[in-house]
Amino acid sequence: MPELRPTPWSLISAIIAIGISGYIFTWLLQITVGWYLRWKTAPRRSSILAKVKLEEAQFQLSASKSLRLNDRDREKVEEHAVGSAPNGKEAENEWEGVIGFLHPFCNAGGGGERVLWAAIKATQKRWPKAVCVVYTGDHDTDKYQMLERVQNRFNIELHAPTIVFLWLSTRHYVLSSTWPHFTLLGQSLGSLVLAYDAFSLIVPDLFIDTMGYAFALAFSKFVFPAIPTGAYVHYPTISTDMLGSLDTSSTLGKGLNAGTGRGLRGFLKKRYWNLFANLYSRVGGSVDIVMCNSSWTASHIRSLWDPVRTRRRKPHPVSVVFPPCAVDEIISAIHLNPESERTREPTVLCIAQFRPEKNHSLLLRSFARFLQSNSKSQQKDSQTPKLVLIGSVRDAADATRVYELRLLAHELHLTPNHIQFITDAAFPTILAHLATASIGANCMWNEHFGIGVVEYQAAGLIPVVNDSGGPKMDIVIAWDGGDTGYHASTEEEFARHFEAVMRMAGRERLEMRMRARARAKAFGEEEFEGRWVCEVGKLVAMC
Numbered sequence: 001m002p003e004l005r006p007t008p009w010s011l012i013s014a015i016i017a018i019g020i021s022g023y024i025f026t027w028l029l030q031i032t033v034g035w036y037l038r039w040k041t042a043p044r045r046s047s048i049l050a051k052v053k054l055e056e057a058q059f060q061l062s063a064s065k066s067l068r069l070n071d072r073d074r075e076k077v078e079e080h081a082v083g084s085a086p087n088g089k090e091a092e093n094e095w096e097g098v099i100g101f102l103h104p105f106c107n108a109g110g111g112g113e114r115v116l117w118a119a120i121k122a123t124q125k126r127w128p129k130a131v132c133v134v135y136t137g138d139h140d141t142d143k144y145q146m147l148e149r150v151q152n153r154f155n156i157e158l159h160a161p162t163i164v165f166l167w168l169s170t171r172h173y174v175l176s177s178t179w180p181h182f183t184l185l186g187q188s189l190g191s192l193v194l195a196y197d198a199f200s201l202i203v204p205d206l207f208i209d210t211m212g213y214a215f216a217l218a219f220s221k222f223v224f225p226a227i228p229t230g231a232y233v234h235y236p237t238i239s240t241d242m243l244g245s246l247d248t249s250s251t252l253g254k255g256l257n258a259g260t261g262r263g264l265r266g267f268l269k270k271r272y273w274n275l276f277a278n279l280y281s282r283v284g285g286s287v288d289i290v291m292c293n294s295s296w297t298a299s300h301i302r303s304l305w306d307p308v309r310t311r312r313r314k315p316h317p318v319s320v321v322f323p324p325c326a327v328d329e330i331i332s333a334i335h336l337n338p339e340s341e342r343t344r345e346p347t348v349l350c351i352a353q354f355r356p357e358k359n360h361s362l363l364l365r366s367f368a369r370f371l372q373s374n375s376k377s378q379q380k381d382s383q384t385p386k387l388v389l390i391g392s393v394r395d396a397a398d399a400t401r402v403y404e405l406r407l408l409a410h411e412l413h414l415t416p417n418h419i420q421f422i423t424d425a426a427f428p429t430i431l432a433h434l435a436t437a438s439i440g441a442n443c444m445w446n447e448h449f450g451i452g453v454v455e456y457q458a459a460g461l462i463p464v465v466n467d468s469g470g471p472k473m474d475i476v477i478a479w480d481g482g483d484t485g486y487h488a489s490t491e492e493e494f495a496r497h498f499e500a501v502m503r504m505a506g507r508e509r510l511e512m513r514m515r516a517r518a519r520a521k522a523f524g525e526e527e528f529e530g531r532w533v534c535e536v537g538k539l540v541a542m543c
Contacts (some may be wrong), residue, residue: 044202049098097130097206098130098131098206099207100204102135102194102198102207103134103209104135104211105171105211110353112210115293115324120132121157122528122532123532126533128162132164136165137169143160154427155329168198173190173194174194174213191216192215194213195213195216199220206228206229207227207228207229208229211234214283222286228288228543229286229287229539233292234297234448239300243273284301284304284309286308291320291535292320293320294320294474295320296446296470298320321528322531324523324525325524327521328525330431338510346385346386348385348440349437349441350388351455352390352444354398354405355401356401359443359445364405364408364409364419366441366443366494367494367498369491369492369495371414371418385418386417386419387418387419389419389421434455440456441464442465448469449469450475453475453476456485457517457519458521459517460517463476463484464497464498466487467487468489480518483512483515
């Protein structure tokens with residue numbers, strides 16, 4: 001019997017058959033999962049929309065305080081959105097779809113949450129009939145408690161009837177504690193579970209991620225190709241700076257993984273990070289509209305995502321949408337003049353969540369070093385410098401971190417006269433400290449933007465920030481012919497700049513405060529609203 005040998009044509013045919021089979025299987029999986037999720041959530045969607053309509057009707061009839069925007073404010077926002085839909089379609093102005101916001105930690109009270117609530121507020125102004133669904137894992141609160149906290153923490157009022165909270169049951173899959181090894185990959189895969197959980201609750205008409213879960217957006221695009229997706233990126237999950245930090249010889253000020261690229265384990269970690277960066281580029285390339293919070297973030301996202309976005313012919317480029325900061329409110333509440341300068345205290349203020357990457361320990365050590373040098377020349381009648389740390393506490397891990405910082409303060413001989421911790425402060429409390437402090441500090445390496453730094457500038461504080469990331473590139477820059485603050489990387493540099501500000505002549509210090517405030521005006525809430533509406537308008541036009 002003659003031996004059967006495969007011919008080149010038979011091999012090619014087999015490869016084509018396998019490819020077609022794989023494509024057909026993927027298409028069937030896509031259609032099946034998408035259809036199932038829509039079918040499963042259709043009753044809940046109808047129920048939610050009916051409830052929203054009822055609450056809206058009750059609100060309109062109610063004599064209680066209205067949260068709706070007046071016509072003048074709405075016109076301000078709409079001016080920015082002109083041209084965001086083809087031919088200025090009326091359907092866009094009266095669009096009443098469902099926008100899903102993926103933000104599992106929406107009750108955390110940090111800068112990312114300010115972006116979320118300001119984005120929803122801008123969306124409500126521009127599309128008052130749209131329903132904003134927030135997918136959250138904060139089961140310890142209800143809708144009205146959440147909105148009250150938003151009002152107290154950020155002074156942002158939202159229109160309650162058109163906001164819906166849906167509670168996720170799989171948030172633990174995106175916690176770093178769930179993935180002690182291969183954390184980046186584990187959390188990213190966990191976000192796929194989170195996305196499926198979200199779509200099992202309701203399938204939106206637009207899907208926007210505001211926490212950095214690019215894999216969730218890729219899952220949405222796979223299951224629902226017709227649903228437009230948007231990302232507001234606070235920082236890239238991985239960046240070239242992170243890859244470079246593995247090789248640094250110094251572990252000071254270069255992130256949590258600095259200097260870990262040595263040896264066999266370091267080599268394997270670098271390979272793992274490079275492979276993950278490639279995967280991150282592929283999933284990020286599926287997003288329709290990409291907004292970044294700073295020039296630093298945008299440059300890294302463009303380098304990672306743009307090659308894939310170009311191949312997939314995404315028409316809209318990555319844009320920079322600076323986060324909303326309470327600039328106008330702070331400026332109206334805090335005056336800057338020679339009289340106010342005399343009421344400033346020698347206080348270093350730090351507003352930042354109590355997370356490891358915020359590097360509070362560097363700030364404590366720097367302040368202790370500053371006190372040592374300052375005590376040698378301090379006048380008897382002068383006030384004692386003080387460090388005030390204000391930040392939100394999300395969970396037990398953050399509470400433990402605050403406790404450890406208190407222990408470090410004790411080791412550094414920082415008494416209650418020298419240091420104060422304030423957790424989960426309301427906005428009036430924050431405003432009071434912004435009005436009296438002299439310096440605003442930020443020690444995080446490669447801080448993606450730095451809302452707190454903008455608030456420092458708006459209040460007239462002189463910022464001393466890490467020499468990296470958004471604070472260096474976008475915020476603490478030369479303005480009106482002079483400096484607006486200082487950059488530092490080490491304990492010595494931070495301590496030296498603290499002392500320089502404290503020793504500065506009153507007039508010179510006031511002039512720097514005025515320049516810093518002028519720079520802060522570029523990051524106001526109205527500017528954010530206009531840019532946000534313009535970008536989301538592109539998503540609405542895709543529906």
